[in-house]
Amino acid sequence: MTHALSSVLIEAYQSGVNPHWSAHLAPQTLDESFKIQGEVARGLRAEVAGWKCGFQDNTDVAFGAPIFSVNQRISGGHWHLPSGAGVKVEVEIALRLGQDLPPRPHQPYRREEILAACASVFTGIELVASRFADVANVPFLARVADNFNQAGYVVSEGKMDFAALNLATLRSRLWLNGTLAHDAVGGHQMGDPLIPVIAFATKQGDDLKGLTSGQFITTGTLNVPPLVSGRNEVVAEIEGLGECRLMIDA
Secondary structure, three states: OOOHHHHHHHHHHHHOOOOOOOHHHOOOOHHHHHHHHHHHHHHHOOOEEEEEEEEOOOOOOEEEEEEEHHHEEEOOEEEEOOOOOOEEEEEEEEEEEOOOEOOOOOOOOOHHHHHHOEEEEEEEEEEEOOOOOOHHHOOHHHHHHOHHHEEEEEEOOOEOOOOOOOOOOOEEEEEEOOEEEEEEEOOOOOOOOHHHHHHHHHHOOOOOOOEOOOOEEEEEEOOOOOEEOOOEEEEEEEOOOEEEEEEEEO
16 A cells, blocks of 8 residues: 555656645654655656665664656756745765665675775765655655655766775865855765765665665765755866766756
8 A cells, every 4th residue: 555645745746746744644664764765766667866875863773765867967967946946955975886785784884895886986966855845844754755855966977086085075165156155175964975875785775676786875965055046057066076067947
């Protein structure tokens, strides 16, 4: 039986209309959130291009959320934002997998193993927006079910020779319409951007066949994400990894 939240999310994707949150939709466990992710993906016939990951609030419990291929853009591409809508913009380090990473809950992955499985590391731009009109009312597990407010992702070419880079101390910048909006060294909430990747890769638990070769994993924002609306030229740069560009059209 399809979860009620799955049906609401599928309708929101298909109609473009953001519903208001209702408490009866709330999943009760992380496993239930993962099940809803899978139901939504299959209901939309969506392919998974990548994953975002993080930790449940104030815990060491890792979660992941799929990024659909239809919501992926290549650097230099365009994203249409409906009139009056807004989206948050995050600068992120992302990893392109060169081999599968199956769940391994009884033998945690080591950092070196994750890096060895990567074909490249690249600068990414995440667009963040909820399917719900009143996201402040949506509880954590429901946000996980809603792909953790994942709206879109921009991928760049990246680097294959990344071994010498200290991913925790790279400088990142963000420009919006030519104005510098962010400029800092490091900035990841966990310090090392690979910490949430390692934790999620080890346990996984999703309902969408997990982390597979060719997919990417994004590690989390390096900036306090600004909310943008209207036409914006977005340029993100990470030291050693290069630029990523997106034109937001309104």
